[in-house]
Amino acid sequence: MTEATATIDEPAFELFTDENPTFALLQNGRTMVLATAKERANFQSQMKSKADTGEEGRRKGLAAWVLSDYEKCVALLAPHQGDDVADYTRAKALMALGRPGEALPLFKRLSDSYPDVARPRGGALEAQLEAKLIEAPDTDVAALVEEMLKGAPDDFADSAEGRYLQGRRAEFMNDTQSALEHYLAARDLDPTLRGNLFRAAYLADRAGLDSVALECYQMAVQLKIADRPMMLNYGVLLEDHSRDEEAAAIYDMVARLDPTDERARLYLADARSAMDMFYDEDLERKEDKLNQILRIPITDFELSVRARNCLSKMQIHTLGDLVCRTEQELLSYKNFGETSLNEIKEILRTKGLRLGMPREEAVASIEARARRPVGEDSDPRNRSITDLQLSIRARRTVESLGCLTLGDIIKHSADELLGMPNFGNTSLQELRSKLAEHNLKLTGE
Structure with missing residues (x-):
């Protein structure tokens, strides 16, 4: 389907003009809004033009959920307590922020108002479970979930929310097969349950069922409900299957959403490196060996108090910091003398390094040491x-x-x-x- 035909065939998402926006509308609209950078920018522009109070403020809060700006969503919807859509959306945002205790009363009110509807009841029970685990991490999840299900209507166990909770119970009991069966059944009933998709993907990943995990992660990304942990896990799994270009695209999405995310940027750089057809694996092994050694903290070595204090004051914390300094630089520092210098030189000598050593020479030196015959005092633990x-x-x-x-x-x-x-x-x-x-x-x- 081309972009032009998509505009004709798919219903428009008109959050700010729809007579009665529901949470289902928000869920469907999120996929459209986040489909392209242009759609997202247009939606953000509409949102910014609205007031923070009154009906415009309520809809602006709903829009913040669509854009995954959960803090703003919670703040803008707080004055609209008692409004069903506002309360449910705020509760979902609070869950995404890891604040189940605040979400619980909102879900509870909705569950009491709509006792035969599974979604608010499921939200309330999940919030209760997560809040309990924060309060008491050693909680017996199996017993708690069993108690929850007994207090729910008979048909709740067969709903997506009920199957998800039964999956949590089975997972706690280390019954991986049963847990996955429940999670996948919940996914088939309602693929928009983010917590369920995450547990299904994560458990399948750990169990070595990569195809199932990839399917769940991909679904979460397509539905625009994948959070940072899900996307990073998805990227790692793609890399495991040598799908580096796809992994790089996932990491790039995370990095663009948060340019300060160093982990995503590191993973993105790794994936891009693996995409290089002329990648020199031999050089990479040499560099890895060098980097492992250069990251060794100075505190791992037996140094005199004077030498240790001087290095600390000079902001020299690792062997990598040390190698780039010259003898003259060290000796020019107050209280750093020949004795301390000799200590340092001996440490570097044991690693095949020296002060002021060019990086290329350091790589060659470490590689040469790696090729030396194994001696009588060699120990595989030191590899x-x-x-x-x-x-x-x-x-x-x-x-x-x-x-x-x-x-x-x-x-x-x-x-x-x-x-x-x-x-x-x-x-x-x-x-x-x-x-x-x-x-x-x-x-x-």
């Missing part, structure tokens, strides 16, 4: 994590734990790793297999 040649997902996880060597990795247990974002059983088995090649195991195995 760099780059030697494992892990997938992007697994490598990012161990790096986020601060691991630089294989010895750092085996200090962690399987449970710790599985608790990390984007790290599931597939990644765990990969890591175990790679460590086994060096006769190493994770803690507790």
Whole structure:
């Protein structure tokens, strides 16, 4: 369908002129508004021209939800408490902001007013569950959800909201298959339930069901309900399948929405690098080895108090900070003498580095050390994590734990790793297999 025919065939989204805008209208309109930068800009322009009070303010608050500006949505709709659409939209915005305790009374009022409608009841029960987990993280989710379902009408369990809550219960009980069945059933009943799509995609991802996870993430992006965590997870999964161009597009969307998001910008740079046909993998391995070493904190080494204090005052915190300095620069600093200088030079010598060393020379030196025959005192635990040649997902996880060597990795247990974002059983088995090649195991195995 071309842009021209889409304009003719699809109903226009007229939030500011519609006689009685509903939340369903907002949900459908969001897809249209966020379809292109031009549509978004036009909608924002309309929104800015409206007053913050009265009926215009109410509709402006609804518009803020469409644009995912949840803080503004909550503020503009607060004066309209008692209005069903305003209350439901504000409650959804509060949930998106991670404030379920404030959303609960709004959902509760709507649920009491419409006892036979699943959506407000589902919102109330989810808000109650999330608020309880914030208050008491060790809450028995299975027991709480079971109690919730007993208090709901008989047909609620078969609704999208009911299936979602049953999925949460099954997931808490580590029944992955049952949880996924409930989540996917809820998705088929109502694909706009963002929390459900996220849980389905995340659980499928961890279980190694990549095709299911990709389908759920893609649906969330197409419906314009994917938040930052969902989009980043989606991008990582696309990279795992060598779909780097698609991953870069996802990261670019996140980066454009928030230019200060350093994680998205880093992922975007990685994906773009992988798209380069002339990418030099050998050079990348060398650079990785260098960067791992240059990131080692100075505090990891035994230095005299005087040397440590001087380096700290000079804002030298890592070996990378140190390598770029010359002997003259260090000696020119007050209280930094020959003794401290010799300490520093010895540290660098053990890493094949020296002060004032050009980057190209540092890369070559580290590569040369990596090619040296294994000596009697060599220990696989001292090898760099780059030697494992892990997938992007697994490598990012161990790096986020601060691991630089294989010895750092085996200090962690399987449970710790599985608790990390984007790290599931597939990644765990990969890591175990790679460590086994060096006769190493994770803690507790």
